[in-house]
Structures are given as structure tokens and as C-alpha cells.
Amino acid sequence: MSIELLAIDLGKQSFHIHGIDGDGVIVSRKVSRAKLAAVVEDLAPAVIAMEACASAHHWGRLFGAGDRQVRLINPRFVKPFVKGSKNDAADADAIFEAATRPTMRFVPVKSTEQQDLQSLHRARERLVGLRTGLINHSRGLLAEYGIVLPQGPWRFVAQAPAAIGEAELSDLAREIFADLLDQLRDANRRVERLDARIVAICRSHAACRRLAKLPGVGPIIATALVAAVDDGRHFRSGRELAAWIGLVPRQYTTGGKSRLGGIGRRANHYLRRQMIHGARAVVRHLAKHNDRRSEWLKALVARRGLNRAIVALANKTARIAWALLARREEYAAA
Numbered sequence: 001m002s003i004e005l006l007a008i009d010l011g012k013q014s015f016h017i018h019g020i021d022g023d024g025v026i027v028s029r030k031v032s033r034a035k036l037a038a039v040v041e042d043l044a045p046a047v048i049a050m051e052a053c054a055s056a057h058h059w060g061r062l063f064g065a066g067d068r069q070v071r072l073i074n075p076r077f078v079k080p081f082v083k084g085s086k087n088d089a090a091d092a093d094a095i096f097e098a099a100t101r102p103t104m105r106f107v108p109v110k111s112t113e114q115q116d117l118q119s120l121h122r123a124r125e126r127l128v129g130l131r132t133g134l135i136n137h138s139r140g141l142l143a144e145y146g147i148v149l150p151q152g153p154w155r156f157v158a159q160a161p162a163a164i165g166e167a168e169l170s171d172l173a174r175e176i177f178a179d180l181l182d183q184l185r186d187a188n189r190r191v192e193r194l195d196a197r198i199v200a201i202c203r204s205h206a207a208c209r210r211l212a213k214l215p216g217v218g219p220i221i222a223t224a225l226v227a228a229v230d231d232g233r234h235f236r237s238g239r240e241l242a243a244w245i246g247l248v249p250r251q252y253t254t255g256g257k258s259r260l261g262g263i264g265r266r267a268n269h270y271l272r273r274q275m276i277h278g279a280r281a282v283v284r285h286l287a288k289h290n291d292r293r294s295e296w297l298k299a300l301v302a303r304r305g306l307n308r309a310i311v312a313l314a315n316k317t318a319r320i321a322w323a324l325l326a327r328r329e330e331y332a333a334a
Contacts, residue, residue, distance in 0.1 A: 049099035238319030
């Protein structure tokens with residue numbers, strides 16, 4: 001049996017496949033994880049479609065190793081094609097329908113190198129969240145003893161041991177805070193190790209080095225961009241990349257009237273957050289510079305306000321980053 005397109009609803013241990021063979025017979029059945037590769041090999045589809053969800057890139061690399069084409073679809077684009085109640089068979093059918101649409105946009109399959117970089121960033125993000133949680137938890141407990149420290153994680157790390165040592169606390173309280181500070185120091189060490197790894201990768205990767213020359217782009221943003229979009233060629237322009245990251249306003253157009261709002265929730269939230277942090281760092285030192293880019297940014301801050309100017313700068317940075325990646329150009333400051 002041979003079919004042109006096979007849709008697979010992914011799961012952890014069980015999967016559901018859906019396809020139509022050359023005689024118009026619908027193939028729709030449940031397959032275990034152990035048998036999935038063999039079933040796909042037996043059906044020999046030319047195209048495999050899946051939702052871009054957990055483990056999709058692993059299966060995409062596995063199935064795309066030969067001459068097969070792999071189409072990963074954003075789950076948000078599959079949902080409108082689900083008929084009736086949601087179940088695995090209906091989801092596989094919806095994936096099949098979505099994959100046949102000529103205007104459907106597909107998610108590129110990540111390489112192993114991209115997956116490694118993304119995993120590194122996810123591990124760092126978890127540790128940074130853990131560190132923030134420890135600091136906030138410790139602040140709350142210390143406030144109950146009348147110890148209030150200045151804002152900022154590094155101020156807390158620097159001043160908390162001395163403040164706890166000078167305060168009138170019981171032995172139990174000192175033991176509790178000593179343990180919390182020990183956990184915080186361990187989280188800081190782990191974050192620093194991951195940061196050092198990210199810097200080393202950035203220095204050894206040609207595309208990351210080009211990106212790192214952009215104002216407001218450091219090793220974290222450069223490696224996160226490469227992990228997310230590789231060379232950026234699946235985007236037709238820098239505008240598309242900026243929109244995918246989530247650095248453009250929401251649009252509501254009807255009856256020929258267009259309304260633009262703030263930046264929406266549809267975004268790569270991690271990358272958008274990092275790029276806005278980078279733009280904020282550039283704006284913070286804006287007064288020291290008077291080049292053409294800085295003068296444009298100063299005028300924008302005066303005209304539209306600080307926050308809009310920061311997002312606009314992040315948008316511009318994303319567009320330039322696309323040009324550096326897709327065209328392999330070097331950044332030249334205007």
C-alpha cells in the first residue's frame with residue numbers, strides 16, 4: 001500500500017494515523033510507539049504531516065531522513081478543521097485536511113544543533129525562574145522579621161548575608177535563611193555555568209558572531225535566534241520574522257477601517273522578552289550616543305514614549321537580524 005499524504009496525531013505511547021491511498025480507501029488506525037516507524041515505512045508516504053507539538057521535531061528528523069517531505073503545522077491552524085468532538089482520530093483527520101490547504105504555513109523541522117541550543121536556553125530559563133522564586137520567597141520571609149532589602153537580585157545576594165547576620169533572629173530562623181541562601185548561591189552557580197556555555201557557543205558559531213555585533217544583541221539573544229530560526233530563510237522578509245516573534249501591533253480591520261493595538265499574545269514569548277530586554281539596555285545608554293540610529297531613537301522616544309520606542313527598536317533589530325542571517329551579511333552601523 002502506498003499513499004501520498006499521511007497525517008499523524010502524536011502522543012507519548014500511542015499515535016493515530018490518517019491517510020487516503022490511491023484507490024480512495026481511508027487508512028485510519030491507532031499505532032503504538034514501537035510500531036510507528038515500521039508502519040510509516042510500510043505505507044511509504046511521500047508527505048508526512050504532524051502538529052508542531054512535543055516530540056514533533058524528533059519524528060520530523062526521523063521521517064525526513066530520506067526523500068520524504070515533513071510538514072509540521074501550528075496546532076492553532078489545525079483546530080478549525082476538527083470535525084465534531086475532539087479525539088485522536090478526529091485530530092489526525094484535521095491534520096490531514098490542514099496539510100492539504102495550499103495557503104497553509106508550515107513549521108520548519110529543527111536540526112539537532114538547534115534543538116541542543118533551545119534545550120540549553122530552556123534549562124537556563126528554568127534556573128532563572130527558580131532563582132527569582134527563591135529571592136522573592138526569601139524577601140517575604142525576611143520582611144516578617146523586619147528585614148527589608150533594596151530591589152534587584154544582585155543587591156539581595158550581596159546584602160542578604162550581612163543583614164541576616166546582624167538581625168536578632170532565633171537559631172531556627174538563621175538555619176532556615178542559611179539554607180535558602182545556599183540554594184540561591186547554587187542556582188547562581190548553575191546559571192553562570194550555562195551563561196559561560198552560551199558565550200562559548202556564540203563565539204564559535206559564525207551566524208551568532210554576526211548577530212552579536214548588533215546593538216542590544218548579546219550571546220543569549222544571538223544563540224536564541226539561531227535556535228529558533230536557523231538561517232531565517234523560511235521567512236520571506238525581516239517583517240515576517242518580527243511578526244512571528246511578536247514585535248508588531250495587533251491588527252483589526254473591517255469595512256476598510258484598520259485599527260492597530262498593542263503587541264499581542266501570539267508570539268515567541270522567550271525571544272520577544274529577550275529582545276525587548278536588549279532594546280531596553282540600548283535605550284538606557286542612549287544619551288551617550290549621537291549617531292543616526294540613536295537620533296532616530298531619541299526622536300521616537302520623545303514622540304511616542306519610552307515603551308513604544310523600546311518595542312520599535314526590538315522590531316528593527318529583528319529585521320536587521322533576518323538580513324544578517326538570510327543574506328549572511330556583516331552588520332555595519334549607519
